[in-house]
Amino acid sequence: MVGICGYGAYIPRNRIKVEEISKVWGTDAESYKKGLMLEEKSVPSPDQDTITMAVEASRKAVKRAGIDPALIGAVYVGSESHPYAVKPSGTVLAEALGATPECHTSDFEFACKAGTEAMYVASQLVKAGSVKYALGVGADTSQGAPGDALEFSAAAGAAAFLFSTEKDKIVAELIDTYAYMTDTPDFWRREHMHYPRHGGRFTGEQAYFKHVVSAGKGMMAKAGMKPSDFAYAVFHQPNGKFPLRAGKMLGFEERQILTGWLVNKLGNTYSGASPLGLTAVLDEAKADDKILVVSFGSGAGSDGFVFRATDKLKAAQGLAEKTRQMLDEKKRFLEYGTYLKYRKMIIMNE
């Protein structure tokens, strides 16, 4: 038996509303709110980055697992906003947790699915018996060019999952995994470029829906399951509309999706998006609930996971701050100028 023995989330307190961004660029806020189902998004403070959020989410995962962090044998961080071009995020994270020095670490990149890649590898390493505990983290301070449609959604957050094979510690058993991937140039960022570029509508049918729906179908076929077997389903959420539509195409009802659907108030946290949705589901799930997770990363590919909540989950849920608490409480709304300053988009003298 392999599964999650601890999980944690982190969402910054700053928010900016769609209306505040629209006001500057002369766009119609209502069309974004209605068309993409976006209301506001999280914004990192100037002293926050992928590493700081990964540390906070991982500390919650360790707290829920109740383990000695020195026993974590692998630490993997997935992000497309690692603070250093050369120097791992994982070393800082492992050191902050107290997992060093007997620990393997690596940083993953695959647009928005780098987080589930980290989870995928961490879970399989534990399953293979190579390490006792492995940590998979998805975290991003997403970039979106000013004035681009992405600016309404590119947000910040992190989710962390500790994997184990100890039956008495597992809060969500990992039943099966699946991966679906093709070479699709729908979204990219070249080296030394500040902002990503994307193929506009090409990011929809040929990229997101093709991979998410195929991975969803493939995952369920491999696990021998159908949509009605699941209490919850979490899909990558670049906007509000896409995951609801993908779920419908796969045969899911909205009630199965909404618990892990955070994007209308959170924005797209890229590598943290579907992992954060999973943390919100784990905060609420009951023993024996089945959970489908399908990520998406441009470039392009999707990872599928099927989890089953165990009777150990209930006790773990209250051991750390819940995802919806972080999403809904202690928010600070920013004006656009402060948002630019926080995101370091203002040209300054050295």
Add this chain to the structure above:
Amino acid sequence: MQPQRYWREIPRRYRLEAGKCRKCGKVFMPPRLICDACRCTEFDMVRLSDKGKVHTYTVIRIAPSGFGEQVPFVLALVDLEGGVRLTMQVADCGPEDVKIGSPVKVEFRKINEVGKSGVICYGYKAVLA
């Protein structure tokens, strides 16, 4: 800051590791070589709590180099649970939000960056609980 100096401070910056005197139990942050209460020279490593209260604070309006973009910001003396008092910034709030006695929790944050190409220095800051 030189990477070597930052590296030496990692245990206390990242994990709030302090020294606890084996003889009288007094806790020192940063750790010391000799206990100022009983002169003992043997210490155990302990991790400080991430919860505390603001003992007192000041508002920085003229900041040192590297912190200018953050003004005005709050610098506080925080009494951590367990009895140790540390100086740290209070993040994600305005000066008007902080009061003596405000409950805080400690979070992992960037403290400063050495220019655009230097090392990024991480450490602890408080946020209002």
